[in-house]
Amino acid sequence: MRLLASALAALAWMAVASGAWADTLSDVRARGEIVWGGDLQGGEPYVFEDPRDPSRLQGFEVDIANALAGRMGILRARFHQVEWSNLVPALERGDFDVALNGLEDTPARRARLRLSRPYFVYREVLAVRRGSPYRTLEDLRGRRVGTLNQSYALDLLRARPLEAVLYEGQQEPYFDLQQGRVDAVLLDHLVADRYGCPLRDLECLPGDVARGVYIVGMRPGDATLAAAVDDALEKLVAEGELRRILSAWHLWDDGQAAIASVSPPSPAYAETIRPRIDRAQVVLFLEGAAVTVAISLASFAIAMPLGLLLAAVRVTAGPLGRTLAATYVEVLRGTPVLLQLYLLYFGLAPVLKLGAMTAATLGLGLNYAAYEAEVYRGALLAVPRGQTEAAASLGLSERQALRHVMLPQAMRSALPAVTNDLVSLLKDSSLVSVLTVVELTKRMTIAAVEVRSWLGPGLLCAALYFAMSFPLSRLSRRLEARLSP
Amino acid sequence: MIDVRGVHRRFGARAALDGIDAQVHERECIAVVGPSGCGKSTLLRCINALEPLDAGAIDVAGFSLRPDGAAPPATLRALRESVGMVFQELHLFAHLTALGNVALAPRVVMRRPRAEAEARARELLERVGLQDRASAYPHQLSGGQKQRVAIARALAMPLRVLLLDEPTSSLDPDLREEVRSVLRVLARESALTMILVTHEQRLATELADRVWVMKAGRIVAQGPPREVLTSGP
Numbered sequence: 063m064r065l066l067a068s069a070l071a072a073l074a075w076m077a078v079a080s081g082a083w084a085d086t087l088s089d090v091r092a093r094g095e096i097v098w099g100g101d102l103q104g105g106e107p108y109v110f111e112d113p114r115d116p117s118r119l120q121g122f123e124v125d126i127a128n129a130l131a132g133r134m135g136i137l138r139a140r141f142h143q144v145e146w147s148n149l150v151p152a153l154e155r156g157d158f159d160v161a162l163n164g165l166e167d168t169p170a171r172r173a174r175l176r177l178s179r180p181y182f183v184y185r186e187v188l189a190v191r192r193g194s195p196y197r198t199l200e201d202l203r204g205r206r207v208g209t210l211n212q213s214y215a216l217d218l219l220r221a222r223p224l225e226a227v228l229y230e231g232q233q234e235p236y237f238d239l240q241q242g243r244v245d246a247v248l249l250d251h252l253v254a255d256r257y258g259c260p261l262r263d264l265e266c267l268p269g270d271v272a273r274g275v276y277i278v279g280m281r282p283g284d285a286t287l288a289a290a291v292d293d294a295l296e297k298l299v300a301e302g303e304l305r306r307i308l309s310a311w312h313l314w315d316d317g318q319a320a321i322a323s324v325s326p327p328s329p330a331y332a333e334t335i336r337p338r339i340d341r342a343q344v345v346l347f348l349e350g351a352a353v354t355v356a357i358s359l360a361s362f363a364i365a366m367p368l369g370l371l372l373a374a375v376r377v378t379a380g381p382l383g384r385t386l387a388a389t390y391v392e393v394l395r396g397t398p399v400l401l402q403l404y405l406l407y408f409g410l411a412p413v414l415k416l417g418a419m420t421a422a423t424l425g426l427g428l429n430y431a432a433y434e435a436e437v438y439r440g441a442l443l444a445v446p447r448g449q450t451e452a453a454a455s456l457g458l459s460e461r462q463a464l465r466h467v468m469l470p471q472a473m474r475s476a477l478p479a480v481t482n483d484l485v486s487l488l489k490d491s492s493l494v495s496v497l498t499v500v501e502l503t504k505r506m507t508i509a510a511v512e513v514r515s516w517l518g519p520g521l522l523c524a525a526l527y528f529a530m531s532f533p534l535s536r537l538s539r540r541l542e543a544r545l546s547p
Numbered sequence: 548m549i550d551v552r553g554v555h556r557r558f559g560a561r562a563a564l565d566g567i568d569a570q571v572h573e574r575e576c577i578a579v580v581g582p583s584g585c586g587k588s589t590l591l592r593c594i595n596a597l598e599p600l601d602a603g604a605i606d607v608a609g610f611s612l613r614p615d616g617a618a619p620p621a622t623l624r625a626l627r628e629s630v631g632m633v634f635q636e637l638h639l640f641a642h643l644t645a646l647g648n649v650a651l652a653p654r655v656v657m658r659r660p661r662a663e664a665e666a667r668a669r670e671l672l673e674r675v676g677l678q679d680r681a682s683a684y685p686h687q688l689s690g691g692q693k694q695r696v697a698i699a700r701a702l703a704m705p706l707r708v709l710l711l712d713e714p715t716s717s718l719d720p721d722l723r724e725e726v727r728s729v730l731r732v733l734a735r736e737s738a739l740t741m742i743l744v745t746h747e748q749r750l751a752t753e754l755a756d757r758v759w760v761m762k763a764g765r766i767v768a769q770g771p772p773r774e775v776l777t778s779g780p
Contacts (some may be wrong), residue, residue, distance in 0.1 A: 452638035455595055456652035457627035457704065459620055466655055470642045 086159050086280075087287040094137035098127045099153060100163030101146035105232060106256060107311045108164055109141065122311040123162055126181055129303055130278075133294035147212040147230070147511060150174065153279055154514065160291065161279035164250065166214035171279065174514065176288045179295050180275030181304060183317045186215050187254035189239060189247045192265045196246055199224070199271060205245040208235035208498075212511055214274055215248040227498045228508075232257045234408065238498075239264060241411045243418070252313070273317070339518045343509055347519075350505030351526045357422055357501060358488045364427025365487070366480070369434025370469075376435070377442045378464055387435070394432035400493050402429055407497045422494035430487055437479045441472035481538035485531045502526055548573045548708065548740045549594065554603035556589055563589040565764030567603070576734045576741040578755035578772065580748075586764040587744040588635065591710045594742070595632045596623055608707045624656065631701035635712040635744075637693055639685040645672060645696045646681040649703050656704070664703075671699040675729050691722035695729055702733075709733070711743045715750060723747070730754060748776055 090096045100109050100123060109121035119141055131139040142158040153161045153175070166184070167177055190196050196205070202224050209215040211228045219226040227244050229235045235247040236258040247258060248271060259266040278295075280288050298304040299322050308314040375387040394402070406428075407421040416424065445468050453463035492503035500508070506523035510516045549571035556564040563586045571577055579587045592598040594607055596618060605612040608629040610622065618626070640648050649668035653659045659667075672678050675695035685693060694714060701709060714730065715723040727750060734741060734754045745751055751758055751772055758775045760768040768775055 446638070448634065448636055448638035449640060451597060452634060452640070454623075455597060455627060455632045455634075456700070457624045457656040458652065459624065462655050466651060467640055467642075471640075474642065 085286060086284045087290055090134075090136060090159055090287070095140050096127075096131050096134070096136050096138075096160065097140045097142050097158040098123075098160050098162040099142045099144045099149055099158035100161070101149070102143055103231060104146055104163060107252065107313065122182075122307055122313055123164075125307045125310070126298075126304070127162055129298055129307065130291065130294045133297045134290050146210070147507065149212075150279065151511060151514065151516070153281060156281075159280075159284075159287065164252070164276055165279045166250075167275050167277045168214050168217060170217070171277075174282075176280040176282050176284060178278035178280070178288060178291045180277050180321050181295060181298075182276040182308070182313070183320050184274055184276060185251040185270035185317065186218060186248055186272040186274070187251045187259070188267045188271050189236065189249075189254055189258040189264050190245065190267060191239060191242070192263050194245065194265075197267060199246075199248070202246055206243070208238060208244040208247040209249055210235070210253075211508065213249070214272075215250070218272060219248060228500065228504075229498060230496065236261060236264060237408060237411070241415055243411075243415070275321070339509070339513055339522065343513070343519075344522070346509070347502070347505055347522055347526060350500060350502040351530065353499065353501040354488065354491050354503075354527075355530060357419070357426065357491045357494060357499070358484070360423045361426035361430060361491070362484055362487055364424065365430035365434045365483075368427070368431035370438050372431060372435035373438035373442055373472075374464060374469070376439050377468075378460060391432045391435050394429050395436075399425070399429045399490065400496065403493060403497055418494075418497045418499050422491075422497050422499050425497075426487060426491060426494065430483065433483055434480065437476050437483065438472060441476035441479075442468055444475060445471045478538050478542040481534055481541065485534045485538070488531050488534070489527060548575070548608060549742070550604075550606040551590075551594070552604050554590075554593060554605060555601045556586075556593060556598060557601050562764045564593065567764075567766060569759060569766055569769070571740055571742065573740055574738055575756050576743065576754050578751035578758045579742060579744045579761060580746070580751060580758060580776070581761035585761040587761055588712050590761070591632065591712055591742060591744060594708075595630055595710055596626055597632075628656065628704050629706060630708040630710065631704055631706040632710040633694075633697045633701050633712065633714060635716065637697040639693055639696060639700070641685055644682050644684055645677060645688065645692075645699075648685070648696055649700045652700070653703050668699070668703060671702055672696070674702075674732075675699045676725065689722065690718050691725045694718065694726050698726075698729060698733075706739060708740045708742075711741065711745075713744055713746065716746050723750075727753070752776060 102110055104110075107122050109119055109123045112118040112120050124141070127139040127141070131137070144152045144157060146163065149161045149163060149165065150171070152158070165171065167180065171177060188199065196202050199218070199222055203222075204224060206225045206227050207219055208227045208229055209219055210232070211230060216226055216228070227235075227238075232249070232253045235244065235249065238244050239247050239258070240261060240263055247254075249258070254266055258264055278291055280291070295304075304321070305314055305318070308318060372387045372390060375383045376391075379387070403422065403425040406425045407416060407418065410416065449467050449471065450463050453467045458466065491501060495501060495504035502523055506519045509519040513519065551567050551569045554564050554567040555562065565586075567590060579590065581587055589598060593600060593612070594605055596612055600612060600614040602614055608626065610618075610626040610629075612618065640651065643651060646665060646668050649671055650661070650664040653664040653667060654661055669678065669681060672681050675698055677692060677695055677699070680688060680692060685696070688696065698711075698714070711730070715726050718726065730743070730750070731754060733739060743750070743754060755772050757769060758772045759766045760775055
């Protein structure tokens, strides 16, 4: 009872502390600190760790946040790390007071957040391989175009008949463009200027695909905070401080003059309908589940025979073969599968250009082969010695004994463990989303941000995983029951 | 048919075989008796080339086994086509039926077509009285039935020598007769040369032409069963 009471008290406290009903501005003033959310992975020039002293942060947004705090009469601004694609949900949750990290002013964001006046004008820049026939987005009909998840560029791409490929980091889309895995990359000029245009074999096309502004995002209820932020920003513009900051980062250009003339966006969230999980979303989820199943089965089709081969070599081959097989198993088991996927897809690309699906399937298959090898090896060693001796005494060679006596018995005893690994592979397959493959978990994270909730998409995603893995678990249990004498 | 000369085999400090000299003539049946650990099983394993020799020589069915290294795989395979063994623990293949156990070596080693190997396996199962248990797995068979499957499995190869390690010791006394009768027919009617390790006096008396009495890795007495076995304890 007491436990329940204290749990309820804790919940109530969390609800108040979450800031959902509190006035954030007075809260900020009382704390003497404004907390701003952003992602260090966004890197230069937004916000990044000082290479000489990683405990210190640098970037034009760091300077803007500090200047804002100063103009608002707040002691200091503190940075809060969050994955960029979760910037808005984290703000809504109350993880920080404002979102300040290359957040674009879009109709969708206006519908969802309270936006400040702009502090930067960006251009969407299209990068292609040098000598490529594509000059505009219209030329890219049906082609693959890379961009960042949850960016305004993604909205632009989705409105066109082409395939948008989603990345989590700024460098990877340009790398894949060099490798020919995508035909163009559409991103803010800040990113393009640093990561794309300087690359010798790439070219950034003249003429902006679109222009837009970065704004500070706040929760819809924080009207007083928004007024204070707008007021401070206006002062920064009027005093020329913003220009000084942007110039110091070599970001000032003629386009920035528009900042002064743009008025704060009017809130639109009251009139719009909150997006929901509809039939179209469910279809996308089912597609994601199909990708998950396809990758899992294909990689397991690599892992099983390769694992069997490795186990057979480890049990029967000479010292050299044994050492090689053991090394394979130890290395593949002893390093993260995520790292292996990166190496296979990005690291090997200069010599071996694998498609995303191929790299994903191969990576998981090669990794799981190490685990399967150990399962089979254990099962082979568990076959009684007398069985091999009887085979030898009947004239079977070592290889014949392995094939006709040891393996059939080992396979039977290994089956439950193998099925178990397949279930685990099904869930590990979510890792391949780092290679731009949109499978079930990735679909969930995309949908979660779009419908502003992790709960519905999360439960739908969990239900689909369960629907795929539960039959396998049942199969495993039935096999176990059938095989035990 | 079998010529064993000065064979030694050590396991660590213990001499399992401490100088064995013995001959077996074609179609002869030898019973080996003696206390546990006296080296009877090791001798059979050496003749089947499952165990290397530390010293001495064995000639069996035209093959020579010497201490220097293992015989090449092809020689071993040829030897085992002619020299078969029934283990004390049987070691039936757990994943195969009685028929599968008997047909495996002819199929894999002799490369007989499956149908031919299985027809021959059925004949052999019939010979040991198990024609109606062909599709049973080892764990579904009684002790005596398993023993008979093991014998049939060995006989599936074109054997000239059959080595049997305690074929009746693990069986209840009332089940021994079914195995004994199979062996009786084998000893009398087949052209096989047999060595039979046994604790069972009755089996030795009934089947053997000669008996070797072993003790501490040596053959300490040999002769016709009635002479040797009545003098012993």
